[in-house]
Amino acid sequence: MDLTYRTLFSKRKTLSISVERDCSVVVHAPDGTDPERIRRAVESKRLWLYEKTRHPQKTQTRTHPPGTELVSGESLLYLGRHYLIEIVEREGFAIEFRNRFIIPRARAAGRTEVFREWLQARARGLILPRVRKQAQALGVAYEEAKITDGHYRWGSCTPGGNLNFNWRLIKAPLFVIDYVIAHELAHLIEPNHTPRFWSIVRIAVVQMDKAKGWLKENGQLLEQDL
Secondary structure, rough: OOOOEEEEEEOOOEEEEEEEOOOOOEEEEEEEOOHHOOOHHHOOOOHHHHHHHOOHHHHHHOOOOOOOOOOOOOOOEOEEEEEEEEOOOOOOOEEEEEEOEEEEEOOOOOHHHHHHHHHHHHHHHHHHHHHHHHHHHHOOOOOOEEEEEOOOOOOOEEEOOOOEEEHHHHHHHHHHHHHHHHHHHHHHOOOOHHHHHHHHHHHHHHOOOHHHHHHHHHHHHHHHOO
C-alpha cells in the first residue's frame, strides 16, 4: 500500500499519528522533526493504518442525499433518539421541538439548511456549559471552547488550549457528548493517549467504553443530513 499523509507541526513534545474520518492520515509532530523520522513512524504503523483507513464507518455512503425536500414522517437524530418530522401548514419559519420536529411547509424545500442552524444553536447551548462544568471537575483551564463545523473529528484540543467540538455531536446521547468533552479536556493534562490519559477520561465519564462503542457503531449517523 502506498501511504500518503500530511504533517502538522506544533510545540508538542511527542509524535502521534491519527486517521481522520475522511480516511486521511495526519501526523502530529514537534516543530523541527526530521522528515525521515516521520516517514519511519508512519511506516511502522503500516498495518494499523491499512486497517483504519478501510474501516466501513469511514467510507459508508450517507443514506439521505442533501438538498432534497423534507416530507412528514421522516425523522432526525437528536440526543441519541430519532424524532419524527411533521410538516404543517402555517405562517412563519420557526422550527418547534415538542417531542417531534414541527416544520412550517415553507421550510421544507431544503434538507440541509432546515436543521443546521437549529442544531448548531442547541449544540452551543448544551455542549459549552458541559465543557465548563467538566473542566471545573477536572481542575483544568482552557483558553476557549467553540462549536465548529469540522466534518471528520468530533472534538479537538489545540496546543494553545483551545477546544473545538463538532456541532453534529448534538445528535449523540449525552453520555457520548460527555465522553468527547472529557477526551479533549484530558489532553490538557496528558497530551498523548497513554494509560494515564485513559484513566483521566474514565474517571470523568464512567461510561467511557460504552461511549466509544456507540461512536464506533453509530458515528456515521451523526454525519447524515437527517
